[in-house]
Amino acid sequence: MTVLGSRSKKSSKLGKAMPAVTKYVVPPLVAIAVILVIWQLIFSGPDANLPGPITVLQETWDPLIIDPFFDYGGTNKGLGLQILASLGRVAIGFSLAAIVGIALGILVGISPFVYRALDPLFQVLRTVPPLAWLPLSLAALQQSDPSAIFVIFITAIWPIIINTTVGVQQIPQDYRNVAKVLRLSGPKFFWKILLPSAVPYIFTGLRIGIGLSWLAIVAAEMLTGGVGIGFFIWDAYNSSRLSEIILALVYVGIVGLILDRLVAFVASKVVPEEQKG
């Protein structure tokens, strides 16, 4: 029924058989083109503070665009390698946050006492900006790489905890009643009712978490240095290579989008069909 409904709506609004390519690809391309033209017009003068798109392309074409994986030693590496380094940190920090966050979220969701004890704490801690943790973690861990990973961890964990908790708390009373009357054991309740019921919320938390991780890693790397897209941007700024910053921002945005879609894709495979909104 819904298929029929949406189809008829589509045909009445947009005419018949418009291919998906025309419908979904052309409008953003037009928008990008318009933005590029405006950008070029604004920053085309000789006194412009920022490079226009053509300048950016000219200055970054060789070697940054054509070879993302060059390695001239030190931090002088292609953008692909820089991003991989950042992604590696995100992978470790985010995975740890997912494991600890889901476990803690389930615990907090199951026990009203633990909820009352910890929730106020979580609500305060989650508002602490990611970078505010960095000095502390540098002081405690003494090394830049683990510190950056800790910042990812502590940034991503709050939405994972909070969403998992909500997911456990919202298990419908009906299912809890079924569990009671069947006297389901703890593990059975966990696998057959709690987890399937909470998994959409868990993935909402993971999706917010991965987004925040990517935001945080760029900022953290600016301060910790080393190979990584964040320090690449900072280094480029210090050497006045503004075109490289702009190129890096494009890459950061695209990778962030891919990460978000990746988690959404995993969710679409894992979340029970019946649980999809």
Add this chain to the structure above:
Amino acid sequence: MQTLNTTALKRPEVLNGDPFLVIDNVSKIYPTPTGPYTVLDGINLTVYEGEFICLIGHSGCGKSTLLDMVSGFRKPSEGEVRLQTKRITEPGPDRMVVFQNYSLLPWLSAFENVYLGIDSVYPNKPKAEKVAIANEHLAMVGLADAANKRPRELSGGMKQRVSIARALALRPKVLVLDEPFGALDPITREELQEELLKIWSDHQVTVLMITHDIDEALFLADRLVMMTNGPAANIGEIMNIPFPRPRNRARIMEDPEYYNLRNQALDFLYRRFAHADE
């Protein structure tokens, strides 16, 4: 209550039995900011083994609260409910509940929903036997072919069948049904009533069922418990339904007694205890 047709027409096994399920002077009182609120006030009801009891009453009269105390989801504020002289304190598989909204787990197939209960209640039975029990009860409700379907692929009537299969697979002593057919269309409802009746007589299970439908109660029940309006609701009247079993819907409806009883129940619900907003 009229005494003209009481014990003589009860089923024989009921006549001789000891009290099976006893609701003994049960009250339910909730504290509220404006003082205690009495939902049920001093309910007494004795149910015999194998009886089919229907409860009827206007919404808000505490029928569901009463059944919740039988199934163990709530505790009486005063009095107690006993099953075979044992006080009921918590839910358990000896008092299986069939909920109005089916309460099937949507991510499990019909078979898995039934199997989950069996597996939980009989953890030590061999797997093959548990599978056989699940399949047998799905077949009993006519769903052998739909065993692998998820609840969302099933109609309302089929879902309620799965729910009944899940309950009966555990061989409960009491089957508690809270308006089980309320959400179904009339034809499906009649089909399921007949199936429930057949299952009940095959299994010899004791049934407590809430309904809003007088005809449903007259077709199914041995006794119809009519509740007064809340707050502080009580049992207003208990009607014996004398029609012989196995019952045939058409034949019952030809019986002049049917309309006599029906009018009595209607009179109770819509004149003597008419709801303010109905």
